[in-house]
Amino acid sequence: MARIRVENLCxxxxxxxxxxxxxxxNASLSVEEGEVVVIIGPSGSGKSTLLRTINxxxxxxxxxxxxxxxxxxxxxxxxxxxxxxxxxxxSFNLFPHLTVLENITLAPMRVKKMAKAEAHALAYTLLExxxxxxxxxxxxxxxxxxxxxRVAIARALAMNPKVMLFDEPTSxxxxxxxxxxxxxxxxxxxxxxxxxxxxxxxGFATAAADRIVFMDEGEIIEVAKxxxxxxxxxxxxxxxxxxxxx
Amino acid sequence: xxxxxxxxxxxLVKKLVSRPPETQKVSTKIQMTDGVxxxxxxxxxxxxxxxxxxxxxxxxxxxLVIFVPTPYRSIFLVVIQGAPTTFQVTIISIIGAIIIGxxxxxxxVAKSYIVNMISGIYVEFIRGIPLLVQLIFIYYAMGxxxxxxxxxxxIAALSICFGAYMGEIVRAGIQAxxxxxxxxxxxxxxxxxxxxxxVILPQTIKxxxxxxxxxxxxxxxxxxxVSTIALTDILRKGREHIARTFLSLETMFVVALVYLxxxxxxxxxxxxxxxxxxxxx
Numbered sequence: 449m450a451r452i453r454v455e456n457l458c459x460x461x462x463x464x465x466x467x468x469x470x471x472x473x474n475a476s477l478s479v480e481e482g483e484v485v486v487i488i489g490p491s492g493s494g495k496s497t498l499l500r501t502i503n504x505x506x507x508x509x510x511x512x513x514x515x516x517x518x519x520x521x522x523x524x525x526x527x528x529x530x531x532x533x534x535x536x537x538x539s540f541n542l543f544p545h546l547t548v549l550e551n552i553t554l555a556p557m558r559v560k561k562m563a564k565a566e567a568h569a570l571a572y573t574l575l576e577x578x579x580x581x582x583x584x585x586x587x588x589x590x591x592x593x594x595x596x597x598r599v600a601i602a603r604a605l606a607m608n609p610k611v612m613l614f615d616e617p618t619s620x621x622x623x624x625x626x627x628x629x630x631x632x633x634x635x636x637x638x639x640x641x642x643x644x645x646x647x648x649x650x651g652f653a654t655a656a657a658d659r660i661v662f663m664d665e666g667e668i669i670e671v672a673k674x675x676x677x678x679x680x681x682x683x684x685x686x687x688x689x690x691x692x693x694x
Numbered sequence: 695x696x697x698x699x700x701x702x703x704x705x706l707v708k709k710l711v712s713r714p715p716e717t718q719k720v721s722t723k724i725q726m727t728d729g730v731x732x733x734x735x736x737x738x739x740x741x742x743x744x745x746x747x748x749x750x751x752x753x754x755x756x757x758l759v760i761f762v763p764t765p766y767r768s769i770f771l772v773v774i775q776g777a778p779t780t781f782q783v784t785i786i787s788i789i790g791a792i793i794i795g796x797x798x799x800x801x802x803v804a805k806s807y808i809v810n811m812i813s814g815i816y817v818e819f820i821r822g823i824p825l826l827v828q829l830i831f832i833y834y835a836m837g838x839x840x841x842x843x844x845x846x847x848x849i850a851a852l853s854i855c856f857g858a859y860m861g862e863i864v865r866a867g868i869q870a871x872x873x874x875x876x877x878x879x880x881x882x883x884x885x886x887x888x889x890x891x892x893v894i895l896p897q898t899i900k901x902x903x904x905x906x907x908x909x910x911x912x913x914x915x916x917x918x919x920v921s922t923i924a925l926t927d928i929l930r931k932g933r934e935h936i937a938r939t940f941l942s943l944e945t946m947f948v949v950a951l952v953y954l955x956x957x958x959x960x961x962x963x964x965x966x967x968x969x970x971x972x973x974x975x
Binding site: 503505527528530531533534535537539541542543544545554555558559600603604607 | 872874875877878879880881882883884885888892893896897900
């Protein structure tokens with residue numbers, strides 16, 4: 449059973465009255481249970497937009513999205529789906545007025561009505577998992593970018609999601625901090641989490657991805673296993689892109 | 695009175711809207727909406743001008759009250775009796791204005807078009823009518839329909855008027871919070887209401903606190919208008935004293951110094967508040 453199934457998705461952005469940008473054109477994709485799928489492609493190719501339509505941070509112009517075979521639409525209980533889909537952002541988006549602990553416990557306590565003690569225990573377990581137990585009472589601005597992103601991952605995991613979406617999780621990080629975040633993501637992938645990742649980290653994609661999706665100009669050009677896509681791309685556009693970055 | 699209202703609010707909004715998107719730190723500074731100089735430690739010129747003004751004003755008042763007891767000491771003792779009313783009106787009204795401003799601000803960022811319209815019309819309506827006109831309107835015009843006590847009318851007028859400005863401050867404050875904060879909150883499964891309550895508003899309050907302090911100073915000065923509806927505030931006390939003694943110049947001099955000193959002290963306090971907030975990130 450596909451965890452996420454995207455069918456003929458289109459997303460247009462209307463810039464002004466006459467013009468509109470086709471950010472995603474007729475994209476179809478499915479992500480199976482336990483699968484790690486990495487989306488690559490040049491910037492502006494619609495990768496992030498595609499990811500963000502899955503939990504309806506962007507409303508698709510047309511096409512369908514299914515989560516556990518239930519259609520994600522304006523009529524569906526989107527909040528319930530968002531509980532089960534964790535998301536990690538490029539700019540971390542931690543809540544700066546809350547401590548690390550409060551950042552992690554906010555959603556479990558307010559959405560799942562988890563007891564405070566239970567939420568704290570959960571938060572400490574997750575912080576240990578991302579290697580930041582001693583930072584529980586720090587504020588986000590006291591942490592490095594890499595640490596903030598690891599907290600953001602812990603915060604998303606606190607809702608016990610079935611799927612994790614990563615929107616360029618390492619793009620805003622200094623080079624020396626990228627590894628610590630990728631390590632957390634790699635161990636998450638190994639634990640069997642279903643993940644859909646937009647990333648420019650080809651090394652990580654090779655190591656962690658079950659499949660790689662190449663997007664260009666809003667279209668899904670090629671979907672293949674990493675060794676196939678990197679060594680033997682079927683499309684000229686994929687080949688050209690890989691030549692540029694490798 | 696307020697000058698360049700539209701211009702300054704437009705600047706404020708422009709400043710907030712033009713912030714680089716997706717920045718994590720909420721370091722946006724709300725531009726002050728009134729002409730009060732907010733002294734800051736790093737700005738030596740402003741700090742010195744504040745200090746100089748304060749020393750001159752405090753020194754002058756102290757000198758006059760101690761060494762020229764007739765007529766200044768008696769004037770001061772009469773005028774200062776109006777201070778409790780001035781503060782009472784201002785403090786209650788600023789609370790009223792914050793409550794109204796919160797609804798107006800939330801209304802103007804709400805998703806519903808009708809709610810946007812209602813709060814927009816309220817702001818345009820109130821901002822376009824001078825406070826003195828609103829005050830007299832509420833006191834006299836509505837007093838014909840049902841008797842309104844002076845204090846209540848003053849508080850109502852100031853709250854309603856400053857509520858509109860406060861609404862703009864709240865709106866700008868909410869819009870100063872990076873979009874990613876709301877996205878992160880709803881992506882976790884929080885409702886929009888919960889996201890506002892636990893994520894957006896606490897950050898907004900921090901951003902707009904100095905601006906609220908500045909509105910308070912502004913309101914304290916504008917509260918002198920309530921003397922026209924028979925409330926015995928600082929100005930009214932002075933005018934009553936003039937009516938008795940005909941010492942118009944001396945009395946108004948003391949009245950001006952009292953207002954100036956209160957305003958200077960408050961603006962320094964707002965400055966300290968702002969410094970603290972910046973230090974705490």
